[in-house]
Amino acid sequence: MTTVGALLDVRDLTVDYPVRHARTPYRAVDSVSLSIAPGETLGLVGESGSGKSTICLSILGLAPVTAGTITFAGQDITRATRAQRRTIGKDLQVVFQDPYSSLNPARTVGQALSEPLEVHEKLPAAQRRDRVAQMLERVGLPPDAASRYPAGFSGGQRQRIAIARALMLSPRLVICDEPVSALDLSVQAQILNLLADLQRDLSVAYLFVSHDQAVVTYMASRIKVLTPPSEGPDHEKKPDHN
Numbered sequence: 001m002t003t004v005g006a007l008l009d010v011r012d013l014t015v016d017y018p019v020r021h022a023r024t025p026y027r028a029v030d031s032v033s034l035s036i037a038p039g040e041t042l043g044l045v046g047e048s049g050s051g052k053s054t055i056c057l058s059i060l061g062l063a064p065v066t067a068g069t070i071t072f073a074g075q076d077i078t079r080a081t082r083a084q085r086r087t088i089g090k091d092l093q094v095v096f097q098d099p100y101s102s103l104n105p106a107r108t109v110g111q112a113l114s115e116p117l118e119v120h121e122k123l124p125a126a127q128r129r130d131r132v133a134q135m136l137e138r139v140g141l142p143p144d145a146a147s148r149y150p151a152g153f154s155g156g157q158r159q160r161i162a163i164a165r166a167l168m169l170s171p172r173l174v175i176c177d178e179p180v181s182a183l184d185l186s187v188q189a190q191i192l193n194l195l196a197d198l199q200r201d202l203s204v205a206y207l208f209v210s211h212d213q214a215v216v217t218y219m220a221s222r223i224k225v226l227t228p229p230s231e232g233p234d235h236e237k238k239p240d241h242n
């Protein structure tokens with residue numbers, strides 16, 4: 001059963017990773033359900049290895065879903081094709097933990113931010129530049145940021161860039177997987193406040209993942225706590241990633 005009116009509804013999601021030289025795969029997510037209403041923040045907490053990132057990747061179509069369904073904006077996206085993913089991408093975006101690796105070092109910030117507009121809105125260059133400038137201002141970056149490369153920015157500024165890029169197309173849901181965990185404490189607070197302000201302005205929903213209970217309590221109206229999948233005889237030892 002899905003939750004009526006939910007923007008995102010994950011039902012009984014189960015994800016198994018294959019294990020090299022083993023017949024039994026590793027069950028990283030075991031029958032997890034959650035839902036997010038439009039404009040809401042759902043916090044997702046749980047100890048390391050409890051499957052938080054795997055749930056995020058499943059929603060993005062990047063993890064091997066064994067069972068369960070993922071419904072987004074009324075559409076079953078559990079096994080969406082590439083073409084469907086591209087369409088969904090307008091409404092479903094992600095901000096990862098590591099702003100250093102999530103930005104292409106060879107592209108200017110302006111190029112990174114204008115790419116989604118090229119792909120989805122086919123705007124003329126001048127209008128794209130305006131939209132990029134507006135967004136840079138909105139996330140608290142200087143106007144000349146557009147012509148600079150990610151390497152020239154601090155960790156907090158890079159996370160502002162990643163947030164700006166995620167918001168370029170006014171998505172309905174942004175998955176934030178530990179978005180401040182790599183940042184200094186004072187910078188964490190600034191980024192959390194920015195995300196909260198943007199949510200108020202844009203009524204975007206967040207799936208907000210953190211291992212830090214205080215951060216999640218600050219950001220989320222509801223919290224889902226994950227426990228690691230039940231450890232049967234096959235799961236007593238964690239396999240290496242393969």
Ligand SMILES: Nc1ncnc2c1ncn2[C@@H]1O[C@H](COP(=O)(O)OP(=O)(O)OP(=O)(O)O)[C@@H](O)[C@H]1O
Pocket residue numbers: 017018026028046047048049050051052053054055211238239240241242
């Ligand atoms: N590609 C993979 N192949 C095999 N096992 C994996 C893979 N990715 C993750 N795992 C395992 O699945 C389990 C869940 O990992 P996941 O990264 O989802 O946890 P997490 O809750 O995000 O942890 P953290 O708080 O450390 O980020 C872990 O035991 C992990 O080792």
Ligand SMILES: [Mg+2]
Pocket residue numbers: 052053054
């Ligand atoms: Mg994780």
